[in-house]
Amino acid sequence: MSKFIKIKGHSLILFVIFILALLASITFGFDKNYISYICLISVFLFLIDLVISYRNFKRFSNEITYWTNDFESKAPFLIENTKAFENINNIYKSNKQMENFFEIKMAEFKEYVSMWTHQVKTPLFSLNLILKDHPVDDHAAKAEVFEIEEYIETLLSYMRLESLSTDFVFEQADLDELISSSIKKYSKVFIKKKNKVNFVPTNLKLTTDRKWFALILDQILSNSNKYTQEGEISFYIDDKNLIIEDTGIGIRKEDLPRVFDKSYTGYNGRIYKKSTGIGLNLVKTAAENLSIDVSIESKVDVGTKVILNLSRVLK
Numbered sequence: 535m536s537k538f539i540k541i542k543g544h545s546l547i548l549f550v551i552f553i554l555a556l557l558a559s560i561t562f563g564f565d566k567n568y569i570s571y572i573c574l575i576s577v578f579l580f581l582i583d584l585v586i587s588y589r590n591f592k593r594f595s596n597e598i599t600y601w602t603n604d605f606e607s608k609a610p611f612l613i614e615n616t617k618a619f620e621n622i623n624n625i626y627k628s629n630k631q632m633e634n635f636f637e638i639k640m641a642e643f644k645e646y647v648s649m650w651t652h653q654v655k656t657p658l659f660s661l662n663l664i665l666k667d668h669p670v671d672d673h674a675a676k677a678e679v680f681e682i683e684e685y686i687e688t689l690l691s692y693m694r695l696e697s698l699s700t701d702f703v704f705e706q707a708d709l710d711e712l713i714s715s716s717i718k719k720y721s722k723v724f725i726k727k728k729n730k731v732n733f734v735p736t737n738l739k740l741t742t743d744r745k746w747f748a749l750i751l752d753q754i755l756s757n758s759n760k761y762t763q764e765g766e767i768s769f770y771i772d773d774k775n776l777i778i779e780d781t782g783i784g785i786r787k788e789d790l791p792r793v794f795d796k797s798y799t800g801y802n803g804r805i806y807k808k809s810t811g812i813g814l815n816l817v818k819t820a821a822e823n824l825s826i827d828v829s830i831e832s833k834v835d836v837g838t839k840v841i842l843n844l845s846r847v848l849k
Contacts, residue, residue: 657681702743709738716751723759732768739849746820753813774845785832794818
């Protein structure tokens with residue numbers, strides 16, 4: 535009601551002025567009964583106008599309220615095809631797209647967490663069995679703890695990459711130092727799997743974010759070790775490409791186009807039950823943020839090559 539009064543306020547003021555002017559005209563000799571009759575008719579017509587205007591105001595308010603609760607419905611006549619309608623409609627479509635985007639992201643996250651929870655149970659179960667033995671096998675226990683830490687780090691990295699506030703700090707870095715650090719991190723896994731490392735220093739510098747580039751190397755090495763037993767993992771430069779090559783079980787041809795897809799585990803992941811389907815997706819996403827192109831070549835029972843094109847980041 536208060537909004538309606540504000541809208542009709544100027545009309546009310548003008549009407550009061552009009553009535554006062556009529557009443558004042560009596561002092562100039564106009565017939566009092568005639569003036570009173572005009573005032574009475576004017577008040578009556580003004581009240582009818584107020585009632586009709588208020589009903590229209592309420593109807594329009596209800597239409598606006600209904601439309602704002604359901605933007606898919608027909609817009610009120612008074613704002614249809616107006617600039618205001620266009621702006622509101624654009625905002626609604628933008629919000630709808632964001633809502634759909636976040637729904638998809640939430641569904642993907644729930645799916646990943648569900649898969650992650652299932653996968654992390656394996657090393658936890660193994661660790662529980664090891665701790666029940668007397669004496670406890672320290673090396674075996676540490677291996678399971680390392681695997682659990684890997685799962686946790688992958689989950690945290692996934693969450694950081696999905697965040698809109700992910701920070702990248704680009705600086706000059708020594709490629710050999712980054713590779714050596716990653717190899718050292720997985721040294722015990724290499725020993726456990728009886729895998730050899732072939733790494734010839736590259737003597738190259740690149741502009742990158744050390745943390746995220748290390749994540750890329752770690753994820754690739756983790757995958758190589760998972761699917762390689764008593765084999766070899768090599769690091770070498772071919773033109774401006776860093777190649778990480780293993781002699782593991784390889785990837786089937788039909789799985790190659792989708793290996794970077796989120797939550798896609800492929801044949802190896804289903805058979806060996808070691809994959810969460812997120813590692814290579816993290817590699818792809820992080821690499822894109824670092825201006826690095828990544829691709830994979832592989833043959834079953836021969837091995838896999840992960841190719842990092844560093845042409846845009848080499849000093």
